[in-house]
Amino acid sequence: MPDFIALAPLGTADLLAAELVAMGVAGGRERAWGVTFSGSLADAYRVCLWSRVASRVLLRLGSAPAATPEALYTGARGIDWSQHVAADATLAVDFDATRSAITHTRYGALKVKDAIVDQLRELRGSRPNVATERPDVRVNVRVVADEAVFAIDLAGESLHRRGWRGAGVAAPLKENLAAALLLRCGWPAVAAAGGAFVDPMCGSGTLPIEAATMAADIAPGLGREYFGFLGWSGHDAAAWESLRAEAQARRAAAPLPVGRVFGSDQDGRAIELARAAAVRAGVDPLVTLERRTLAELRAPGPSGLVLVNPPYGERLGEAEALKPLYAQLGTVLRERFDGWQAGVFTGNPALGRELGLEARRRHRMFNGPIEAQLLRFEVGAPHYSREYRPGRLPPVDPSRREAPGAQMFANRLRKNLEARGRWAQREGIRCYRVYDADMPEYAFAVDLYGNGLQYAYVQEYAAPPTVPEERVRSRRAEVVAVLPQVLGLDDAQIWFRTRRRQRGAAQYNKVAAEQAFHEVAEGGLKFLVNFDDYLDTGLFLDHRPVRSRLRELAAGRRFLNLFGYTGSATVYAAAGGAQSTTTVDLSRTYLDWARRNLELNGFRGREHVLVQADVIDWLERAPAGGWDLVFLDPPTFSNSKRMTGTLDVQRDHVALLRAAARVLAPGGLLVFSTNYSRFALDPAALPELQVEDISRATIPKDFERSPRIHRCFLVRRVAPAT
Secondary structure (H helix, E strand, C coil), X not given: CCEEEEECCCCCHHHHXXXXXXXXXXXXXXXXXXXEEECCHHHHHHHHHHCCCCCEEEEEEEEEECCCHHHHHHHHHCCCHHHCCCCCCEEEEEEEEECCCCCCHHHHHHHHHHHHHHXXXXXXXCCCEECCCCCCEEEEEEEECCEEEEEEECCCCCCCCCCCCCCCCCCCCCHHHHHHHHHHCCHHHHHHCCCEEEECCCCCCHHXXXXXXXXCXXXXXXXXXXXXXXXXXXXXXXXXXXXXXXXXXHHHHCCCCCCCEEEEECCHHHHHHHHHHXXXXXXXXXXXXXXXXXXXXXXXXXXXXXXXXXXXXXXXXXXXXHHHHHHHHHHHHHHHCCXXXXXXXXXXXXXXXXXXXXXXXXXXXXXXXXXXXXXXXXXXXXXXXXXXXXXXCCCXXXXXXXXXXXXXXXXXXXXXXXXXXXXXXXXXXXXXXXXXXXXXXXXXXXXXEEECEEEEEEEEECCCCCCCHHHXXXXXXXXXXXXXXXXXXXXXXXXXXXXXXXXXXXXXXXXXXXXXXXXXXXXXXXXXXXXXXXXXXXXXXXXXXXXXXXXXXXXXXXXXXXXXXXXXXXXXXXXXXXXXXEEEECCHHHHHHHHHHHHHCCCCCCCEEEEECCHHHHHHHCCCCCEEEEEECCCCEEECCCXXXXXXXXXXXXXXXXXXXXXXXXEXXXXXXXXXXXXXXXXXXXXXXXXXXXXXXXXXXXXCCCCCCCEEEEEEECCCCC
């Protein structure tokens, strides 16, 4: 089967990969710039027709060395262009190079064009003409490290051009980037559930039109007149017409109810352009486009998605002037869109603080050359930030303190504080959990962190959908009302979050950008925690006994910390007298955090190595027998280029344990831990390893209510029989 390359805007390759899977195109491999896949020509046509994120689809013809212009010319002539370029066809060549001696793109394109033209002239006695706009055949050439890849551009021009944009209309968002934002915000699920869409700064209508075509199952390429494959000699016209007929049928079978998609803007001329574009896109009956100021905006229904691409000030001094606009947007969302989802796409994330909402997710994306962020919000009281700072305690309503439920919760929390406080003082523990959904109807976790000053980190477990939202809000207000008084803390010392079930590495993802660290103490050591920026603080309290055991085991040993996170286990091992430590994690942010934790405790020098790498890739290259003590604490799920695209600790633990055990020295010990509550180890698949379950002994007293908070095992290699 032929090989294809689907290109996408930076930061959207995962969305493109998901699109391909949904289309039935299997086996794609995600790259930073897109996805490579193998399949039929019809598969490639389907991507051209249906992908909302892709910018181009390339048919890979081959590769050749291209260290010099002459070598590039020779490599291009090595391809039989008569199979691709008809005698009367027009031709264009796109050329790009990275880490190449050929630095001039026009010169590189000229050499490839000359090679094609010379070959066809010798073969046919005539040469194709060059056409820079909409040629019959567009050739794509990319040189990386002096290796050229030659391809046919089946799209011909960027797939973001859907065919409905008016001539000469400049848009702040390309259509495929707009579609990526909608997918990131979960618009298909919101639409399927009956929610509405609102863009209060819609400009020429890109987001509302994309939202309508997406919800109405209209193929984004259905309105295009031009594709690069239409004039290509290998074109399969029957396959293409079959796909178009299928798309027409799907469009007719999935009408979108009127009154679900709304766009507005204070610029009347922009609304005129948006309406004309909606007509060309065939969605004008489905999209309501009105001239309206932000102050006039109202929610058209009880739930939905607000997605907006506000200005963000590209020039010096503009950002300061935009603060009132962002503040007004936040006020409108809080006052009129309670219960909605919201997304704000901005090239100046600092302006997002003016919204007064706590971003639950941030996605790094690019609008052309501009690095930007998509800030995603759940609009509702628990997500409002005190003084508009993410993560702080929501405003306290003193009138709720006397409610019976508030008093019950306060009494239980006081009782726990007294008993747990005595235990913590006796054990010398400064960071511990004092409440863990002891009363199920008040499903919160309250953790105390101390080192002189004391802080509280409060997490609300998301209620199941069967619990009415009004009841959830009422209980939250009762808890918030009594927390400062019972804990004896100023509300500025209390952080509050709503925690939902996470997949992948979501528990490690940033939710803000404050970069505010606090020093706390544990086990006679010091650690930096962050209550503002991450769902987890940087110190897993339930792992306290595991870290203590690592310290006891580390003396004189070479210690390896895999999926090292913020390096707390490494600090314990170093404090226990480890001969050396190696910490491996893919995140530069967490490795820097680990370095700071080590230095905070006086551990510096070459014997403490920090490695930024994919752990699975790194283990394949690591020397066998290089470490005496290994700590393996992988996330439950994680994206990885290995292991069929994702790391799943249940599915992949056998391979992980074997890879980690390979680097154990004779007599070495592997400590394996996982927070997957339903984890089941498969010892029969690991006959070469001796596994001891020590989970019960590693659950601390303050987590006894959650005995499956983690699982922990000691793993040794079985000595070969003599």
